Amino acid sequence: TPNIRPLVAGNWKMNGLRDSLAEIKAICEGVEEPHFERIDTLICPPATLVYVATALAENCALHIGGQDCHSQESGAFTGDVSAAMLADCLASYCIVGHSERRTLHGEDDLTVRAKAEAAIAAGLTAIICIGETEDERRAGKTLDVLRSQLSGSVPETATAANTVIAYEPVWAIGTGLTPTTEDIAAAHAFMRQALTMRLADEAQAMRLLYGGSVKPGNAGELMAIENVDGALVGGASLKAEDFLAICEAY
Ligand code: PEP
Numbered sequence: 001t002p003n004i005r006p007l008v009a010g011n012w013k014m015n016g017l018r019d020s021l022a023e024i025k026a027i028c029e030g031v032e033e034p035h036f037e038r039i040d041t042l043i044c045p046p047a048t049l050v051y052v053a054t055a056l057a058e059n060c061a062l063h064i065g066g067q068d069c070h071s072q073e074s075g076a077f078t079g080d081v082s083a084a085m086l087a088d089c090l091a092s093y094c095i096v097g098h099s100e101r102r103t104l105h106g107e108d109d110l111t112v113r114a115k116a117e118a119a120i121a122a123g124l125t126a127i128i129c130i131g132e133t134e135d136e137r138r139a140g141k142t143l144d145v146l147r148s149q150l151s152g153s154v155p156e157t158a159t160a161a162n163t164v165i166a167y168e169p170v171w172a173i174g175t176g177l178t179p180t181t182e183d184i185a186a187a188h189a190f191m192r193q194a195l196t197m198r199l200a201d202e203a204q205a206m207r208l209l210y211g212g213s214v215k216p217g218n219a220g221e222l223m224a225i226e227n228v229d230g231a232l233v234g235g236a237s238l239k240a241e242d243f244l245a246i247c248e249a250y
Contacts, residue, residue, distance in 0.1 A: 007230035009042040010237025026240035028060035054090035065093030071114035083122035094119040109152025127164045134171035160205035166232040172212025188227035219249035
């Protein structure tokens with residue numbers, strides 16, 4: 001979208017040991033190229049690597065983020081990580097409501113909204129993930145699902161600065177499958193319109209990412225679609241070379 005600064009975000013999921021920090025270092029070096037001045041770049045490593053990753057990326061344009069956060073700031077929530085803790089580790093973004101959290105951890109829209117609110121309150125930019133399952137798509141319910149996930153998961157406090165929406169069809173994640181260009185264009189136009197009804201001008205400037213099997217080979221085509229303001233990349237973000245090649249599609 002004209003006037004929107006694109007974001008290419010990498011989600012490492014539960015991948016990455018200390019030796020993967022070499023990839024962060026290589027991405028940092030890559031994004032110093034003048035070409036990258038036009039876009040924002042982000043890697044969300046596992047929580048164990050966030051602090052050392054932000055230290056590594058301190059003097060480069062690459063942002064570091066979390067993959068999930070608890071809705072509370074602190075307390076008796078064994079195993080959880082709060083948005084305040086991610087911010088304390090100098091992260092600047094946090095993914096919330098990824099389909100793997102929704103499916104494997106039973107997170108519903110209310111939970112996701114509370115997490116997004118917590119991320120925003122901690123000064124992070126929330127990347128709120130939505131998307132239909134294969135069954136929902138077959139039943140022709142894609143836009144209905146997007147409408148209800150947007151209204152349920154996106155907080156009233158969402159602005160173009162503190163919120164990013166990632167459209168990730170569940171059936172396209174990690175499968176090598178992607179929707180057609182027309183289907184992505186329709187989903188993104190629908191999201192822009194639905195968000196505008198609630199958030200007015202903020203929605204016009206909000207970044208709408210596409211995610212689901214984005215690779216160096218298809219990034220150019222996907223990123224050229226109207227209302228696609230960047231990508232959320234899983235598997236292909238694990239290698240600096242692939243991630244940088246996707247960034248170069250802009
Ligand atoms: C994701 O998990 O956000 C994702 C899009 O994964 P992949 O790129 O591997 O399909």
